[in-house]
Amino acid sequence: MVLLPAMISIVLAGCINNGDRGADAGQASGLRPEEASGSPAYLMAYFRSGPNQTQMDLRLHYAFSRDGLHWYELNDNKAVWKTSVGGGIIRDPFLSKGPDGSYHLVHTMNSSAGSVHKGKQLGYAKSNDLITFTNAKAINVMENFPNSTNVWAPEWNWDAATSRYMVHWSSTLDSKVADNNRIYKAYTTDWETFTPAELLFDPGYSVIDSHIASHEGKYYQFFKDENLRPMRNRFAVSDQLDGGYGDTSPQITPNVTEAVETLKLTGQQKWYLYYDYWADGKFGIKESNDMIHWSSELPKSSYRFPFQRRHATFLPITEEELSKLIQHFSVVARYGKEETGPLQFDGKKTDVRFTESKISDPFALRTVSMRVNAKGVRKTQVLYDEGEAGSGLAIKLENGQLKASVAEGGVQAAVSAEFKQTGVWRHVAVVFAEGAFKLYLDGQLVNETTAGFTKVGVRDKQGGLGRRFSEDAFGDKGDGAYFEGMLDAVTIYNTPLQDADVRFLFHHPGNK
Incomplete structure (x- = not known):
């Protein structure tokens, strides 16, 4: 079943906070x-x-x-x-x-x-x-x-x-x-x-x-x-x-x-x-x-x-x-629109290029969240490509694995998890917080590591979704590694979502 994004209003809880903030x-x-x-x-x-x-x-x-x-x-x-x-x-x-x-x-x-x-x-x-x-x-x-x-x-x-x-x-x-x-x-x-x-x-x-x-x-x-x-x-x-x-x-x-x-x-x-x-x-x-x-x-x-x-x-x-x-104040960019449905990738030539220049600004805090529906998981398929091995962040599917890498100054940190289901929607999130690097799948933390750096510098190469554009943060080179399937609600944040925030996104697919 294709899960379409929905621009919904978040209904605030109608409970009252006693103005006496020291109350129980x-x-x-x-x-x-x-x-x-x-x-x-x-x-x-x-x-x-x-x-x-x-x-x-x-x-x-x-x-x-x-x-x-x-x-x-x-x-x-x-x-x-x-x-x-x-x-x-x-x-x-x-x-x-x-x-x-x-x-x-x-x-x-x-x-x-x-x-x-x-x-x-x-x-x-x-x-x-x-x-x-x-x-x-x-x-x-x-x-x-x-x-x-x-x-x-x-x-x-x-x-x-x-x-x-x-x-x-x-x-x-x-x-x-x-x-x-x-x-x-x-x-x-x-x-x-x-x-x-x-x-x-x-x-x-x-x-x-x-x-x-x-x-x-x-x-x-x-x-x-x-x-x-x-x-x-x-x-x-x-x-x-x-x-x-x-x-x-x-x-x-x-x-x-x-x-x-x-x-x-x-x-x-x-x-x-x-x-x-x-x-x-x-x-x-x-x-x-x-x-x-x-x-x-x-x-x-x-x-x-x-x-x-x-x-x-x-x-x-x-x-x-x-x-x-978070959605109002900390979104750097978002891809996937309600009017047109999920982003479609044919595995051969389709891609989505980043157009917001602020994506390439240096960052110490970053979250990338997306919904992924893959047709296959065996070949190398780049989902997200931002920068290169010198400074960058990338997410890919490869041989039944979901992998993410962040790099700065030639130093890389990588996380991965099993990813074998095809034809279904799954939620993926990657969080970098001043060196802490985490990978989430369907609202759960599945892998984490600590990078040897706390900040990623300017990325001056073309980046985007659905393929590798030149060199990626894994150090792989060449134009290719096209993705076949659908992406939706791809959102880049300038703050590190916490475990509960990622769970909330997973359970609220229309939260955009």
């Missing part, structure tokens, strides 16, 4: 039980800069993870959205899903120097799909404090007791510089009208970067203590969301860190604590089973973050939401 997993994640137990998915929202706030890109960026430790950038680490307010500035983005089913973004923004609103506003926008944002605006949360200097690092929590959002942030009063901050709060039910700002947390010294999570009826407010030098982070505990924070902890993060955020792992009694070494341009992570006792900083080898990420939010999302983000 099933309530806070918005995931269906079967997803929560099998394929957790997480999103990281951040802005970018280098050490000491150099090379700043003050817009919204995304990365995704399946384990909360290894985060891979979407959209090639370029911005996914820019606000129309506050000079387009997005710093310290906080993003979470409300009980209305929409995602609400709040962020630090800029007001013009001469504006009467300077030092009183935070930025806001709303999204139903994490792709399109609407209602971008500046909210004057400190309007009743005319002597406010700044509004920094806003976040929000859903207050179930009063059925409203509690927004909180740091501000300094009666100063030309933001050097004596306290945490303030305001409430809203509709993101249109807000209660007057009032004090939420004042430990008697300057504090910023308020983040509140909950566990077993307790609320934990994490913050940067600016009284200590070098500055670092602590937390205070309360029985209620909207005040009463005391029992302040000792230092919980290393020196010169800020912007603590937490993520509860779906289906586990475990939290990760993320923090920003802002002067060094790196992140650190600790873990806990009770929100109180935190481990030593995890070794750098145990996690990965996008380049130049800063002050991030971490949140669970559904499998469908993640797939839609």
Whole structure:
């Protein structure tokens, strides 16, 4: 049976993520039980800069993870959205899903120097799909404090007791510089009208970067203590969301860190604590089973973050939401169209040539996914040819085997698996992630290896589908090795799909 591609809309799960992001997993994640137990998915929202706030890109960026430790950038680490307010500035983005089913973004923004609103506003926008944002605006949360200097690092929590959002942030009063901050709060039910700002947390010294999570009826407010030098982070505990924070902890993060955020792992009694070494341009992570006792900083080898990420939010999302983000932001090229059906190859002279120049750009992260229906598997048949033995990636069928090779500087890494079925559709995916090289067949990881390089350089030779164009990444030469059969949904991504992402593609053949 020929499996035709279908351009379908992905229906987002209609479950609600409690705005109190520290709530227990099933309530806070918005995931269906079967997803929560099998394929957790997480999103990281951040802005970018280098050490000491150099090379700043003050817009919204995304990365995704399946384990909360290894985060891979979407959209090639370029911005996914820019606000129309506050000079387009997005710093310290906080993003979470409300009980209305929409995602609400709040962020630090800029007001013009001469504006009467300077030092009183935070930025806001709303999204139903994490792709399109609407209602971008500046909210004057400190309007009743005319002597406010700044509004920094806003976040929000859903207050179930009063059925409203509690927004909180740091501000300094009666100063030309933001050097004596306290945490303030305001409430809203509709993101249109807000209660007057009032004090939420004042430990008697300057504090910023308020983040509140909950566990077993307790609320934990994490913050940067600016009284200590070098500055670092602590937390205070309360029985209620909207005040009463005391029992302040000792230092919980290393020196010169800020912007603590937490993520509860779906289906586990475990939290990760993320923090920003802002002067060094790196992140650190600790873990806990009770929100109180935190481990030593995890070794750098145990996690990965996008380049130049800063002050991030971490949140669970559904499998469908993640797939839609990947399809929207991280597709380099796609071949096979609904209108014309699968790509047909006669084994003699037909091919499809790559036309997008960006396919040949250097890459450290790459996924190639396709559906293959072969008429025979004995002779050498090249399915995918990109580059050559010097720098390249290729996939072929040969003597009952599916084989893939990636090459750089004359060094090759190869993976293979048995492939003997003909006349049926099978899903093939190859993933390269900074040296890790994996081969998937019908949604399952079937072979993997580690290359002796982490990046593939420019490929300046003609590439394409259905044959070898000159020399391929296996080192084979000559025009030929034509494929006979059909290919469909051939998609090149600039991010490395994880095991669960590949399974999702296999089980959702219309996901294009």
